[in-house]
Amino acid sequence: MALLEVKDLSRAFGGLQAVNKVSFSVKKDTIKALIGPNGAGKTTLFNLVSGMLPPDSGSIIFNGEPVHGFPPYRTASKGIARTFQHVKLFPRMTALENVMIGRHTHSKAEFIPCMLSLPWTWREEKQIRVKSLEIMGFLGISAFAGNEAASLAYGQQRIVELARALACEPALLLLDEPAAGLNMRETAEIARLITKIKEMGVTVLIVEHDMSLVMDISDEIIVLSYGEKIADDVPLAIQRNSEVIRIYLGEEDA
Amino acid sequence: MNFHKYLPIAALISAVIAIQLLTYFTGSAYMLTQLTMSAYYSLVIIGLCILMGYAGQISLGHAGFFAIGGYISAFLTTCNLLPYRSHSLVSLFSKAGLLNMSEDLYGGQALHFHPWAACVMAVLFTIIAAYCIGGPVLKLKGHYLAMATLGFGIIVYRIVLGTSFFGAADGLSDVPSFVIFPGLEVSGKSSVRIQNYYIASGLVIAGVIILLNLINSRIGRALRAIHGAEDAAGAMGVNTAKYKLHTFVLSAVFASIAGVLLTHYNGGIGPSEASVMKSVRYVAIVAIGGMANLWGALLMGFLLNFLSLRGYFGSFDDAVFGSILIIIMLFAPEGLLHKNSFRGIKKIFSHTTKEEGQA
Ligand SMILES: Nc1ncnc2c1ncn2[C@@H]1O[C@H](COP(=O)(O)OP(=O)(O)OP(=O)(O)O)[C@@H](O)[C@H]1O
Ligand SMILES: [Mg+2]
Numbered sequence: 300m301a302l303l304e305v306k307d308l309s310r311a312f313g314g315l316q317a318v319n320k321v322s323f324s325v326k327k328d329t330i331k332a333l334i335g336p337n338g339a340g341k342t343t344l345f346n347l348v349s350g351m352l353p354p355d356s357g358s359i360i361f362n363g364e365p366v367h368g369f370p371p372y373r374t375a376s377k378g379i380a381r382t383f384q385h386v387k388l389f390p391r392m393t394a395l396e397n398v399m400i401g402r403h404t405h406s407k408a409e410f411i412p413c414m415l416s417l418p419w420t421w422r423e424e425k426q427i428r429v430k431s432l433e434i435m436g437f438l439g440i441s442a443f444a445g446n447e448a449a450s451l452a453y454g455q456q457r458i459v460e461l462a463r464a465l466a467c468e469p470a471l472l473l474l475d476e477p478a479a480g481l482n483m484r485e486t487a488e489i490a491r492l493i494t495k496i497k498e499m500g501v502t503v504l505i506v507e508h509d510m511s512l513v514m515d516i517s518d519e520i521i522v523l524s525y526g527e528k529i530a531d532d533v534p535l536a537i538q539r540n541s542e543v544i545r546i547y548l549g550e551e552d553a
Numbered sequence: 554m555n556f557h558k559y560l561p562i563a564a565l566i567s568a569v570i571a572i573q574l575l576t577y578f579t580g581s582a583y584m585l586t587q588l589t590m591s592a593y594y595s596l597v598i599i600g601l602c603i604l605m606g607y608a609g610q611i612s613l614g615h616a617g618f619f620a621i622g623g624y625i626s627a628f629l630t631t632c633n634l635l636p637y638r639s640h641s642l643v644s645l646f647s648k649a650g651l652l653n654m655s656e657d658l659y660g661g662q663a664l665h666f667h668p669w670a671a672c673v674m675a676v677l678f679t680i681i682a683a684y685c686i687g688g689p690v691l692k693l694k695g696h697y698l699a700m701a702t703l704g705f706g707i708i709v710y711r712i713v714l715g716t717s718f719f720g721a722a723d724g725l726s727d728v729p730s731f732v733i734f735p736g737l738e739v740s741g742k743s744s745v746r747i748q749n750y751y752i753a754s755g756l757v758i759a760g761v762i763i764l765l766n767l768i769n770s771r772i773g774r775a776l777r778a779i780h781g782a783e784d785a786a787g788a789m790g791v792n793t794a795k796y797k798l799h800t801f802v803l804s805a806v807f808a809s810i811a812g813v814l815l816t817h818y819n820g821g822i823g824p825s826e827a828s829v830m831k832s833v834r835y836v837a838i839v840a841i842g843g844m845a846n847l848w849g850a851l852l853m854g855f856l857l858n859f860l861s862l863r864g865y866f867g868s869f870d871d872a873v874f875g876s877i878l879i880i881i882m883l884f885a886p887e888g889l890l891h892k893n894s895f896r897g898i899k900k901i902f903s904h905t906t907k908e909e910g911q912a
Contacts, residue, residue, distance in 0.1 A: 403775060408771045
């Protein structure tokens, strides 16, 4: 059974049909890529799946349960975590604190226990810290755990954001252009990390413009153009798909 | 656990005691009155500091919550229920032990709510009001939120000003003292001046401890995340709407409790406590205290209210707080006593030297 099952999903902005009757599924323990020209509706699709935008119509089934129309905090607690195309860290918090927010869905101290500083909340806080440091170690960013997020280099911020999403221990991880703005060495590092994350048992849906990265790591690829799905296949077949070639070459001609 | 995090609390307690001893030995015990009042206002300030500085949500209506607390408790403890004692509701209150009988100067009897009952009802009503207002209004951001909360403050002000049983322009007076338990009462009588200074300060200390605990917890981190990037916080599983609302209600409760107790301390409350200028003053003090800096807010809350109550600002009282707000917004929008503004100042001085070094 597929982990994520999207059916006839649509979303318009005014007269613009940003996502138009898109259906696809993501199998468990795979990396699926979502590609397409600028403005194809990739980020909008991510916003729909993560609950940041409600769809106009269609359904999103995650783990056998409908999640369309859920607010983001509920899709997160169901096990969908994401990163953003334009890095969205909490700028005034340290890298570690950013990652600790990722543990929110796995901890439960609410206002009253926190205000009274009940002993069990300290234990929970300690677990949050230990687990977050462990994830930062896994991604090799422990060195700047104590640095303010806004002070980090762009490439480091991307990895902190990845660590924050991983801290949710998601079943499905949505990565929106994780390699955008990174140099070649950093891109290779991100590719290595994403494969490692898949091996941990996290299913990945990734939007990316870097074709060699996409072809390297993904098991399946969906192509989106003007909000519509053009193709959905394994990388080799996508590379040979005439429609896809036309879209990408046509774009280069323009 | 880390006890060093309670060191500042120990320092605060020492400061409270030192101030009292200072007034005692310099023969200026009369100042304890203004110090006590400043302490109650500080309670409003620290509550608002959590909402503004940490959760990043402004409220220009907190004088409204202060007034709701003060007015409800003043009304319930002064309105005479004796003529209605046969009414079933009144006898129900009486059976529940919520009422008490008092005698006025001329031997006339009166039946009122006990201050404890009035206090609980005032705070409960504040909670309900804060939920009803905060629910819809906190969906707004930035100046829209400021406008909406300002609107709430104005409504409360017009209500207390225009309602005869709230005393209209005169407000309510003859509010009895609040006997917390025998031997401890919130009252303006000079015989219990020292006691009241410690009650108010004790409450502030308790408030600071509770809020520090909150700040240094999972919830405090989530609030700062909402402040930093609300949609990212949501995507990480933080129920942003709920947390903003709970913080709003919490800060309203702080304002309300301050309103209740200051009203008993002063023996009355007037519509100026509900005025928009009071809300602006609270916001200005949180801003000058450093926004996300509970200690700065507390210090400034104590100091500026004290100076204002002692009349140091003369007839420019409101103008002083207005100017503070303008100056802060222009030069240090993150607040004056904020680590980043010190860094900003340092940057100004270190900038040139650094660039020269690189060149
Ligand atoms: N919140 C919004 N309001 C209005 N229009 C929007 C909104 N979000 C996206 N759009 C529009 O929807 C279309 C799809 O945008 P989207 O960001 O999903 O594209 P994308 O495939 O992620 O592109 P890119 O590769 O540039 O990131 C674009 O035309 C965009 O202008
Ligand atoms: Mg995009």
